[in-house]
Amino acid sequence: MYEIVAFYLFSALTIGLFSVTVMSSNLLYAMTSLAAGMVLISGFFFLLGADFLGAVQLIVYVGAVMALYSFAMMFFDATRDIKEKNTNDALVFLLGGMSALMLVLMFSAPIFSENVQALYPMTEGVGNAQDVGMVLFTKYLIPFEVAALMLLVAMISGIILAGKKMDSSLTEDMDADDEIMIVKDEK
């Protein structure tokens, strides 16, 4: 009973919040509803008994959306609405059509749900984290390693892009200041 109420509550809130993310032209509303929606999704994991995944969802997306906020803060005035430019009608049509197709597939999914079986059911007497670990390091070892490799590549490229003048402070070092000024003048 509690679970049904909680499920419908979380569903309604998540769908509502993500629609605000898509529809709103106010940056602050869009980002905040995105963050709140991401946090509420973890509620589904908790309802299904996957506590570990729920907490991971919470930690990962709280951090990720926070990073998104910092970019938004740099580029936009958060208190004003943004003028959106939707010029390409074909693209809108394509994306809209694909979303509609996706929606149809999702709603028709229960027809096939009887054929779906859990390949790796939860082991009794073992914690959530251990269960995830067992699957991750046996069946999904290669995707796991590939993901690790991609993160490593991203980290190295990040360091190379950002680390050219890492030893000198931009605010204290006059040489660095000059360099910025020259670049500005050339523009």
Added chain:
Amino acid sequence: METTLVENLPEVTALGVIIKAIIILAVISALAGFGTYIERKVLAFMQRRLGPMHVGPFGLLQIAADGIKLFTKEDIVPQNANKLIFKIAPAITAATAFIALSSVPVFPDFTIPEMVFGVTIPLVGGVFVPSIASDINIGILFVLGMMAAGLYGPLLAGMSQANKWGIIGSARTAVQFLSYEVVTGLSILAPIMIVGSLSFVDFNNAQAGGIGSWLIWQQPVAFVLFLIAGFAETNRTPFDLLEHEAEVVSGYATEYSGMRWGMFFIGEYANMITVAIIASIVFLGGYDSSYELGWLMIILKISFFFFLMLWVRAAWPHVRPDQLMWLCWKVLMPIAVINIVVTGIVIMV
């Protein structure tokens, strides 16, 4: 899978959890008020001042005076602010702080007696109140995640208030969050590897053999790292960049007044208590439920950490944001990674 603690204790009912939640809310909110008094007194002692003295004996009623002021002050919402977000932001800080407290052990288990002085207690008599409101298996992860979500309060507050100091405050929030979060997670990973569980109860039981079995002796580096990251997590002084008065007026809280500001404040103090509880349980042995004084011991440990935060505030200056980033990414994170590698090798060999 749930309630690893409970073996021969009564069943946890929904009513018991609700009572527990009310107790946490009431006691921690009151402690936040009392905490300000303690903070002012301790700071005054360390700076050879008297602190609050005029209202009541030893200034004790200052709490009541401050409370009345907070509740009755005019609630101002700036004209150009994004009003909805501006109003929601303080609630995020306070709510997440209390949600985080829902899965740490606060006070021992107890059963409400059926009768007191011959008077039957209606409705709640005989209800068993658990020590952890929601004993989930991955307590530590959940608490850390919830405390991280709490930083959305300052972030949104700063961005919504149409004030340049606020924007700087929220930019610093993002910087601080992205810096310390890595250190918190990595530093607490080494004790988790040793104990092999994410549950606070398992941590407590793993250290049940007296002072010698505390994890701080096996993991001194992780303890220091977690403490430093904890200061950043609760915005305490060496890292209180978000609202450093001397630099950015009041940062994210510049435009707030009255109870909205008070909610930020309660959230900060609740977070301080949560960090103190985590540090006490993970590194300093936690509570000992086998005898009565065990719970007194954890309250003493929590009080020590609370005092430490005030002590550090009196003793150390602030750091700059770039110094914080340098510290977290270039010093603390490599040390934490090395600590994990060494711990892993020691466990495997």
